[in-house]
Amino acid sequence: MGSMRLLPHPATEDIELTEVLRALSDPIRLKIVARLATVGEMTCGEAGDHLGVHKSTTSHHHRTLREAGVVCTKQEGRMKYISLRRDDLDARFPGLLDSILAASGDASPSAASRDQSVLAASGERGRR
């Protein structure tokens, strides 16, 4: 049962700034990341439902984010959960993710309620 595998992703020191910025420069991927910051983790189907894109497109975005070092994927059963690599990103590029998350909250009109969750998730990070 609970065989939990972790998919390969780049080491922290191999994460490149331009690739992270490029990964986050796509609106859909930015939404995925913003949502991950509040929700913690997410399956592929969940992301697709929430964003209204095809599942293969979602899979592609997840791969892009993973290869850029922004998320890591953990397989549990037949689902695959992706989650933010917050600690790794903070270690490599201090403050970057937080400022991007805060900025992504500003940009959306319905950010008022969401904004606090983002900040809360940002401050409550301590495990993993």
Place this chain on the structure above:
Amino acid sequence: MGSMRLLPHPATEDIELTEVLRALSDPIRLKIVARLATVGEMTCGEAGDHLGVHKSTTSHHHRTLREAGVVCTKQEGRMKYISLRRDDLDARFPGLLDSILAASGDASPSAASRDQSVLAASGERGRR
């Protein structure tokens, strides 16, 4: 003679996060911005010489950065100087530019004079 024109660029509130991230996700443009952070301003030819790309390519990158709201262009005589829109970016996306500049200093070993100049330029603005 002293006629100084300013080229059109997006208003602060129209700067979009994804476009800024996309503009900075190109290594050459990131170098341009990192250098602007230390040097203050720069002509097109200066940038081209320093980066080893064709002048038309440089011009294209300058346009991309300007349209994304990252730099503004000021024409003086027959030169055009570009400079970072630090205040506007800080107002719209607090902390974003600073964290990217700090990260770009860490990531690029080829940048000869870097982090302490970045901090100096950032500190000369009175904030932080």
Place this chain on the structure above:
DNA sequence: CGCATTGTTTGACAACCATAAAACAATGCG
């Protein structure tokens, strides 16, 4: 005025990208 200097625009080209559909793979459930 002519001309060199400084950038921009256009054209061309190869590479990459976001997207979707369909085929494929893996996994657990009954």
Place this chain on the structure above:
DNA sequence: CGCATTGTTTTATGGTTGTCAAACAATGCG
């Protein structure tokens, strides 16, 4: 085991991008 569920890979397509070269435009200098 068969099968539904969950994602990935493949294939195709339309759009975008980075690059250079060449033509064009603007500007000040002599």
